Amino acid sequence: MHHDHYVGLPSLLFYYVQTGADLTKLKIIGPKNDVRRIVEKAVEFLEIPKFWKNAGMPAIIETEGGDTFETEDMLFETVRSHHPVQGLCYRMTDKNTGKVICATGDTAVNDALPEFFKNCDALIHEISLGCKENTPGFVHPSGHSTISEAIKLASEVKTKKKKKYKLNTCSC
Secondary structure, three states: OOHHHHHHHHHHHHHHHOOOOOHHHHHEEEEOOHHHHHHHHHEEEEEEEEEEEEEOOOOEEEOOOEEEEEEOOEEEEEEEEOOOOOOOEEEEOOOOOEEEEEEOOOOOOOHHHHHHHOOOOOEEEOOOOOOOOOOOOOOOOOOOOOOHHHHHHHOOOOOOOOOOOOOOOOOO
């Protein structure tokens, strides 16, 4: 829940209120220490109560690593990321199809991730460190991952959907 991840939130909320949607039907899930403050600041920035008096406020679901949240159609599971600020990794299961999408957000190598992401249909993994190579066991202090670490994790968790990329810009 830092700026490069929530910068689109005001645009999303603005779209909702411009179309006359009731914000109380929107659920925003995020890290307990930050999500409420970020949503409230976005609402304040847009001056929603001033211009859209009946728009309401989105439901805010505060989560910590290990928490789960369910809707009629989806199951959201969380585990803590390895990052300098509080962050979460998500496992999202569509209850109707059984399809599972996992997302790391910002995180360095994390021993909890292989089991948490096991047998997912798709894995979205950040690679902010690009082709930088870390020595085995080294955790970068920035709390981010390399391409090699993302590929290794995808192999370990047996991700069902695989796409091969030819990387011409580095030796990964």
